[in-house]
Amino acid sequence: MKYFIGADLGTSALKLVLTDSNRNIISSTTKAYDVSYPHPGWSEQNPSDWWEAFADGIDELTRGFDKSLISAIGVAGQMHGLVILDKDDNVIRPAILWNDNRTGRETEYLNTQIGKKKLTELTANIAFAGFTAPKLLWLINNEKDNFDKISKIMLPKDYINYRLTGVHSTDYSDASGTLMLDVKNKRWSEDMLKICGVKPEQMPKLFESYDPVGTLLPEIADKLGLCASTVVAAGAGDNAGAAIGTGTTGDGRCNISLGTSGTIFISSSNFSVDENNALHSFCHADGAYHLLGCILSAASCNKWFCDEILNTENYSLEQEKITDEMLANTDVFFLPYLMGERSPINDTDATGLFIGLRPNTKRQDMLLAVLEGVAFAIRDNIEVARKAGINIKSSTVCGGGAKSMLWLKILANVLNITLEIPQKETGPDYGSALLAMAASGNEGIQNNTGIKIKATIDPDNQLCKLYDEKYKRFQNIYPAVKELYKKIKR
Secondary structure, eight states: OOEEEEEEEOSSEEEEEEEETTOOEEEEEEEEOOOBOSSTTOOEEOHHHHHHHHHHHHHHHTTTSOGGGEEEEEEEEOSSOBEEEOTTSOBOSOEEOTTOOTTHHHHHHIIIIIIHHHHHHHHSSOOOTTSHHHHHHHHHHHOHHHHHTOSEEEOHHHHHHHHHHSOOEEEHHHHGGGTOEETTTTEEOHHHHHHTTOOGGGSOEEEOTTSEEEEOOHHHHHHHTOOTTOEEEOOEEHHHHHHHHTTOOSSSOEEEEESSSEEEEEEESSOOOOTTSOSEEEEOTTSSEEEEEEESOSHHHHHHIIIIISOOSOHHHHHHTOOGGGTTOOSOEEEOOBTBBOTTTOBTTOOOEEEOOOTTOOHHHHHHHHHHHHHHHHHHHHHHHHHTTOOOOEEEEESGGGGOHHHHHHHHHHHTSEEEEESSOOSHHHHHHHHHHHHTTSOOSTTOOOOOEEEEEOOOHHHHHHHHHHHHHHTTHHHHHHHHHHHHOO
16 A cells, blocks of 8 residues: 655645545645735745645654655645745745735736737736736836846745755646746747746746656655655646546536635646636646636635624534525625636726625625625636536535535526535645656546545526526626726725
């Protein structure tokens, strides 16, 4: 029997799983860390916090197991974050995260001066504030001294792999979100590197997600109590990793994640580009491609409302107060743009917004509006896919928000599709364990479409009609306040 470690370097915590050769999860642990918000709309983390969480987590995860049987490690992680190292491989500044919105000016420059058409030709995508390329331009404009110190550029999960192996690497799925990868041809775009003032040698080496990038450095093996021969996989961006874990591979399969952010992930055997650039065209961890829609705030909206507004951490108790009769039957709406928004509106100025409040509005009305608002924002992305001719009839679901049966019922009826809940906790950590299996020469992602489903949630025709009507009303809100966001911005 061999063991495999999978990790998910999330925004608020690192999740680790230990699997056996039969793909069973036999141990798991979670290590939390902080996010820093030094200015409104900014979001940063210290990469050393990730490494400390990883090292501590490995010790907890493997306690009581024969560590000599651990064959490989795979790491999936939050995408787009900018990690920069100097010539001595020291971190220059805190990582700028995926949900950081400081790059509005740089994003506008790329989309208007370079042009969306040119960006699409070079990278298959347009600029979004969370992407890595605008962050580099921001450094040039605001922290030139730090920019001039850059020797290596990498993404968050790649920093863990570097600490493990000493190799500066990334995989195609994560690199797709930098806006510096020629996605179709799987190579760094020399033109985009020039636009960002970056030299090719500053970029990490590219791998498929299931490729081995190296083995553990001897001193790291000693620190972790693992064998130096332990293989480290290139890993994946978190969404691609989750898709591997849920069997969302091949052509036309779908996975929806209700994590800190919300995503719709559509796997494809062939490269394609959404003509309006509302969905991202990225490489997949299975070696092919996928379309991705991302809303920046999903489960984080529920956490914010319960923690900060209702002053409770008992989320399930709050949701128990929402009755079936209330679904689609209130006049309260919520725009879930707490961190600005990416797909499909691409607006860094957008903020969260309640509308429809009256003297008889109760806390459960507002909580329901939060859950519905996130579902409506996900539908915005589903509608883009439908207009492109992609017929989505069902989807697996994962992420912390997927533990709420009420939220899944709302989502199934807002989208009018069947939702499938996997039997196993199949997030990016589990998917990265499968990538580790593949990197070590064992069967990992192959034949992984037979994920066992423990429950399905089917849409109800009558409730779908009610939600269709409410969604049409929801669609009027953002266009009406779009210009207002600019006027009230400080």
